[in-house]
Amino acid sequence: MNVPRRAFLAGTAAAVLSAGRTASRVSVAAAPTESGSVQWHDVRDWGIEGRGFDGTDAWFDRLPGRARGVVRDAVWNLSRQSAGMMVRFRTDATDIHADYRLTSSRLAMPHMPATGVSGLDLYAADEGGRMRWVSVVRPTAQDMRVRLVDGLQPGLREYAVYLPLYNGVVHLHIGVPAGARFEPIAPRTQGLLVFYGTSITQGACASRPGMPHPAILGRRLNRPVINLGFSGNGRMESSVGQFLAELDAAVFVLDCLPNMEADAVRERTEPMVHQLRRAHPAVPIVLVEDRTYSNAWIRPSARRRHDTSRAELRAAFMRLQESGVKRLWYIAGDRLLAGDDTTDGSHPSDLGFVRHADVFEPVLKEALAAAEA
Numbered sequence: 001m002n003v004p005r006r007a008f009l010a011g012t013a014a015a016v017l018s019a020g021r022t023a024s025r026v027s028v029a030a031a032p033t034e035s036g037s038v039q040w041h042d043v044r045d046w047g048i049e050g051r052g053f054d055g056t057d058a059w060f061d062r063l064p065g066r067a068r069g070v071v072r073d074a075v076w077n078l079s080r081q082s083a084g085m086m087v088r089f090r091t092d093a094t095d096i097h098a099d100y101r102l103t104s105s106r107l108a109m110p111h112m113p114a115t116g117v118s119g120l121d122l123y124a125a126d127e128g129g130r131m132r133w134v135s136v137v138r139p140t141a142q143d144m145r146v147r148l149v150d151g152l153q154p155g156l157r158e159y160a161v162y163l164p165l166y167n168g169v170v171h172l173h174i175g176v177p178a179g180a181r182f183e184p185i186a187p188r189t190q191g192l193l194v195f196y197g198t199s200i201t202q203g204a205c206a207s208r209p210g211m212p213h214p215a216i217l218g219r220r221l222n223r224p225v226i227n228l229g230f231s232g233n234g235r236m237e238s239s240v241g242q243f244l245a246e247l248d249a250a251v252f253v254l255d256c257l258p259n260m261e262a263d264a265v266r267e268r269t270e271p272m273v274h275q276l277r278r279a280h281p282a283v284p285i286v287l288v289e290d291r292t293y294s295n296a297w298i299r300p301s302a303r304r305r306h307d308t309s310r311a312e313l314r315a316a317f318m319r320l321q322e323s324g325v326k327r328l329w330y331i332a333g334d335r336l337l338a339g340d341d342t343t344d345g346s347h348p349s350d351l352g353f354v355r356h357a358d359v360f361e362p363v364l365k366e367a368l369a370a371a372e373a
Contacts, residue, residue, distance in 0.1 A: 046184035084227025097175030103168030165203035197255035201229025257290035289333030
């Protein structure tokens with residue numbers, strides 16, 4: 001089981017970047033602002049969570065450079081977006097700044113705001129240690145130098161900044177007023193939650209980068225997360241599975257049904273589970289059904305899509321169990337959404353992601369507890 005560092009050093013740097021382009025290392029010196037001098041800290045100096053691999057073409061990529069030409073081009077391009085990445089630090093500053101450059105000028109999508117596609121999302125630990133929301137960047141350009149928040153209650157506390165969900169990052173610097181205390185917090189390398197899935201896993205259509213269910217679950221379970229959601233391209237492919245298998249996961253979550261019809265589910269589910277099980281004989285694997293389209297109640301074709309793909313996933317789950325594969329868990333799709341919690345009938349709103357997390361949480365707790373017993 002490799003990857004103590006690999007499991008947390010990779011990241012994202014290309015929303016729709018050409019395959020060979022690399023991100024330059026940008027050094028930002030202390031810069032004057034309205035409130036005085038700011039001391040800048042390059043997050044690459046201590047690392048970020050959600051970065052699974054060394055040897056990336058650009059520092060914030062989610063897959064290593066050797067994945068190019070192995071995974072399909074669509075997966076490769078999406079892997080250069082920084083979904084799931086998060087940097088932690090501790091400071092007593094009463095205002096916090098950020099300086100970052102995005103790889104794409106496409107800051108928003110028709111059904112997803114710029115805050116989620118291209119923003120930064122700031123959380124802080126309260127006195128009980130719970131991570132709570134503080135502020136979000138509303139990006140207006142590829143290059144952003146902004147005050148994330150000001151007027152904070154004095155005191156030394158832990159902070160976390162989530163990176164954009166559907167854009168890449170060239171560089172990111174966190175700034176605090178000169179003289180303020182600043183302590184980088186190294187990425188956690190134990191207890192890794194690894195999610196492989198579709199646009200929903202990647203974060204469509206959360207209003208902020210901290211709101212997709214993998215991020216919510218990371219906070220609730222106090223564990224690091226790697227998000228390998230690939231919009232429209234989560235298809236249980238062995239070419240992606242070989243990189244999943246390299247990660248030192250505490251649990252693997254396979255949530256690809258929204259991008260797979262029944263035939264593909266039947267053909268690929270068991271091979272992917274066996275691929276992961278060969279590399280990780282005891283790590284829990286969670287199979288997840290597709291969420292229910294909000295209008296499936298009135299569209300027979302949508303109901304048939306759910307019924308057929310879910311039937312194949314259940315059948316694969318049963319065959320795997322009967323063949324002796326252990327530590328498998330299953331999440332049914334009918335409770336993941338309630339019908340009033342999507343942006344377009346398919347992709348969750350923030351409420352939909354909370355409902356996803358509510359369903360996932362007890363299953364992940366049970367799987368993790370069994371693995372640690």
